[in-house]
Amino acid sequence: MNASLVSILFVGVALVAVGAFVATWKRDLTAALAGLPLMFGGAGVAFAGAARFSAAGDPKIFGQEVAALLAVAALALVALGVGIAGRGTSR
């Protein structure tokens, strides 16, 4: 059993598509925010996979750093969205 770059990109694509599905399918906008981390996670998997299979030495950490930053950005966006939603209904 082996996993190639194409397999990793397929998994990343599937995560992005599932995240987009969550974001569009949920009637509640706050629940739709849960699709954002999935989409960002899919992009991060593609970055980390490309870095894992790249030929050069140093840039391997580049994809990992982008994946970590994407995860932090997803958390920030969800926090912002939940905060705004709470503000909108607390009056």
Place this chain on the structure above:
Amino acid sequence: MDSLHAIGFYVSAAVSIGGGLLVAFLPGRGGRGLALALSGLGIAGLYASLSAEFAGLVAFVCFAGCAMLIAGPRYRAVDAPAGMAWRQAGAVGAAGLFAILAYAAFRGDFVQATYRGGEFGIAGVGHLLFTHDALAAEAVGALVLVALVGGTAAWRVRERGR
């Protein structure tokens, strides 16, 4: 990638995608939060099988935070004005996005090229930020997170005071 890592990769992929689908179809916010945490566990496993353990740890912590926000007591539902037809069109659009990106992934490969941009090019700066100054770039990301959460909290406190 050896067989052990490949097995871990495929199992983690199944867990992350399955968790994402549960997020879409579970009705309660508690269940959705748990499913999002499960998906984060799968994504962390994906990173670990790609030799990106630090990114996996960060992703797991961030997904756990997202799950707590989604399942937490401060969650407020906001109904979308879009009707069922538009939501179904969005779901079909997500399927179309999957088809296009899957085709791109199937055709994806590395391109052999020579970089002659020099030490002070954009690529050089990016290389510096994500290799030599990686910790500083992480600190900037954490600062943005704290600023956004703090701004949101201050906003809510001010609105409550009115």
